[in-house]
Amino acid sequence: MSDLVTRLRQRSWRMTPQRRVIAETLDGAHVHYTADEILERAAGRMPEISRATVYNTLNEMVALGEVLELNLDGRSKRYDPNVEHEHHHLICEGCGATKDVHTVGNPMDWLPGDERHGFAVTRASITFRGLCRECAAAS
């Protein structure tokens, strides 16, 4: 699968310099950033970019289904451009850093029919929590 900018253009989504910078910032990340972290990094390349544009743009990418919104640590939302492969998340309870991880098997198989409470269940994701090396060393 192609990179995020390409995927967005293929959907004939209007591409602006701001949107490109945001998409590239997201796509290059090995961890998942908050809106504020994205603003900070985007502003390094384009100082006039506004916070509102970052939020608007992220929300549109999420609405298009090209980016996933994560609510894992109760502070701020994080954004995950990796929609192509099924994966799960590993979170540091100290600093909130979020990484992708891959597991064996399919969690959907683990939920018996009589535990579905009449829901039409469509997705399942696993959140692993612990301390990263740095936070473990600091505590």
Add this chain to the structure above:
Amino acid sequence: MSDLVTRLRQRSWRMTPQRRVIAETLDGAHVHYTADEILERAAGRMPEISRATVYNTLNEMVALGEVLELNLDGRSKRYDPNVEHEHHHLICEGCGATKDVHTVGNPMDWLPGDERHGFAVTRASITFRGLCRECAAAS
């Protein structure tokens, strides 16, 4: 295991009328409420109760380890008094309703060592998403 009020008293936690109402509201719930929903229900029995007290009290119960704080839908936090049995959550993407579910197996077994990125992993929880009966019918 006993009910939440009893557990809290056993830890010699100062019990006030407000705290009792909040604990009972939480404990009687078959779904998990937001702080605001708890305030609303508590206020039905005790009109003078304040929003600050609800938040303070919930945070203390969480700090004591008697209640779990959930950040699952990106809106507001929800509170889960069911700390005794390992369980996971099923969320309606329409209305945000949150229910407990039980699965077979242990999710920790699903994360290979080489996917742990140096983390000391302590917990794993699965979030199932879909639409509840009401929301499915409405869409």
Add this chain to the structure above:
DNA sequence: CTCCCTGCAAATCCTTTGCATACCC
């Protein structure tokens, strides 16, 4: 050339905090 994106600032939502008073143990 038109429509929609952008930036600014103000507004909104959720949650926390400071302080004086009330009350549990």
Add this chain to the structure above:
DNA sequence: GGGTATGCAAAGGATTTGCAGGGAG
């Protein structure tokens, strides 16, 4: 009676929105 929980109101952080001007297609 001492210390701490409560209520009120104001502060705080994250996110959204209204509006006028500017730029992409």
